[in-house]
Amino acid sequence: MDKTIAQATVSVDQEGYLTDFSQWNKEIGTEIAKEQGIEMTDKHWAIIDYIQQKFKEEEPLSIRGIKKSGVIDIKEFYALFPGGPLKKATMIAGIPKPKSCI
């Protein structure tokens, strides 16, 4: 379905995840973050960059991977994206929600 975010029309799934990453821009990310009650800072963007990079390289995302990345420690990750950090960060990053492993 279509949704207007930051004056742009983007397609999202039922949970609000962008279905086409090419429609994403920083303004859209900022707006989604606001809807999640998150005010974006440089620290937030650093992790979003990392997540998008992994997505482009088609590498699966996991808490373990983030821990190993050295970009952020997991406590901080939880503090930046309270609730479900990976679920929220991927939504802001404009990529699909990570599939739970088998």
Place this chain on the structure above:
Amino acid sequence: MCPKLTIVIFADLPFEYFYQSKSHNLDIMKNLVILGAGTAGTMMANHLIGKLPKDEWKITIVDQYKTHYYQPGFLFLPFDIYTTDQVKKKGSKFIPKDARYIQEKIELIVPEENKVQLEKGEELPYDILIIATGTKIAPEEVEGMKGPEWHKSVFDFYTYEGAKALRDKFREWKGGKLVVHITEMPIKCPVAPLEFAFLADSYFKNKGMRDKVDITFVTPLGGAFTKPKATQALHHLLTDKGIKEVTDFNIERVDYENNKIIDYAETEVPYDILVTVPTNMGDALIERSGLGDDLNYVPTNKATLQTEAHENIFALGDATNLPASKAGSVAHFEAEILTENILRYIKGEPLKEEFDGHANCFIETGDGKALLIDFNYTHEPVEGTFPFPGVGPLNLLKESRMNHMGKLAFRWIYWNMLIKGIHIPFVSATMSEKGKHFEETEA
């Protein structure tokens, strides 16, 4: 004269002479090496021994352990349903006698030189390598887990030792908080922790002390299982049995001094007995050889089972990074397809892209009943009948006594058919869509 004579003699010999003498020459014999003699490796040895010409191929299988465990039995051991003798046998019993069986630790795989180094220095050259080194628990990955309370109040049931220690603890336990916990995905047999919770409910009921035991199921997932339809069914069962659920719990540490587990969001779950499924990782050999991902699993083509990095190295079972369940049934279906692909590879034919992620698991739900689920990469478990469409006798995604009998019968099938590479009638390697109610899932 001499050269002439030689020519005459050779000319008189039949063609077969050259062919056979060449093939019997050990230097020219080709080597297929299998690493790991667990469920997957043993099955591959048994499949291939009858298919590869003995005068051309030498099959070697390496495993450092002497005992072959029936791992699904570890679920029953803590509840005194199986005895220790029912879950272990001597590994050599199941290795085909024409294969060379080496019981030694593997030091390194050197793909650039097509060889495997063993701990005591022997080198095994290979033309084809099959990695079946499985997965193991890594409790040291979480702070406090493998501390002084390991196998005292903090247990695993994925090892023989853990399951046995838990059995002894349960025999004398007077009750309290029992927490069944998954550290992170993926894990071997993802339904096992749920089954454990169900069986605990029924075990303590039978002991007449269920009211003294508080059971909580703690998972990093958003629900009881990884597949939505099955999660719904399993969630109801948890509720019916009075088992609490804590979801989205990403453990940071075990506070063994104060008996609680704590996650990154500072959520705490107290326990008297913690039964955890620690992080699962591929063998350290894979890491040493530079062949694995973050969790030491080997990146493998999910349809052909050839490894991504080397065309003469194949992998199956729990050792791969495939997005399929890490379960014996998956290894069984993979083995049938991989056998065919090895034969194709030898002939220089294109590999069959056939593996569809097919998994088939019984889920013990306690009180002598079980569920059965059948699924693959693209289809989640649904309701229906198995293996005969519309007939059964097993019901998919529904509790029944027949399913439980099926699970118990499976131990016999495992020891007598499965690892020996004997095809199980009516059960195909790829998933059948017949007799299943897919339309109901999509609704």
